[in-house]
């Protein structure tokens with residue numbers, strides 16, 4: 001640059017002649033004024049190629065003043081490698097099933113890892129014939145039609161009950177009361193076949209096991225024929 005200017009301005013003093021910037025004309029500056037304490041031994045070239053980032057957080061920052069310096073992540077230089085992640089705790093690992101509710105939101109929900117619970121016993125639905133709905137039974141009950149088949153209430157021992165075990169003449173005992181179940185057979189939501197299982201015997205246990213919530217006393221009140229009594233002694 002200086003030689004270029006010198007070819008245009010022959011009167012320009014040489015760089016060595018102009019030791020101080022005061023000697024040069026005011027409008028011409030050959031080189032920047034030397035900085036105090038700046039040694040000129042090639043360190044300028046080193047400065048240009050030094051790409052190392054400044055300290056972050058800054059050396060005098062508030063973050064560095066914190067007592068717990070472990071929370072500040074270590075800054076890695078280009079020639080440093082990232083340390084390996086900490087080894088997973090194998091004791092807490094399960095096979096895809098989260099053990100606590102604090103498991104990640106992407107964890108498999110436990111409901112999909114367990115097979116569905118099978119119902120203990122399949123309950124069959126029975127299609128009742130037209131005109132045999134529960135409402136139809138209620139209407140028949142209150143119609144005054146004789147559903148007992150007997151003139152008076154009787155004391156009925158098991159041996160007598162046993163004789164009424166056919167579809168056209170079916171008696172059954174529930175909670176000590178004996179009913180003529182024949183008129184109710186086509187109205188039973190569980191089907192005739194199920195109800196016939198207790199024909200001619202005490203059906204209290206089977207009834208309670210099947211549907212203890214059903215009020216048999218109310219549903220069969222117009223079918224009552226007597227009361228179950230112990231077998232009379234022959235002696």
Ligand code: HEM
Pocket residue numbers: 123124125126181184188189190191194195197198203206207210211214215216219220
């Ligand atoms: C004479 C006495 C009985 C009466 C009055 C009666 C009445 C009823 C009623 C009202 C239901 C419907 C219950 C509901 O939907 O929640 C029903 C269902 C059923 N009953 Fe009976 N029942 C009698 C005896 C029996 C007996 C002795 C058995 C078994 C041997 C039986 C087996 C069933 C079954 C399996 C159902 C299920 C039907 C379903 O869920 O669709 N019932 N019974």
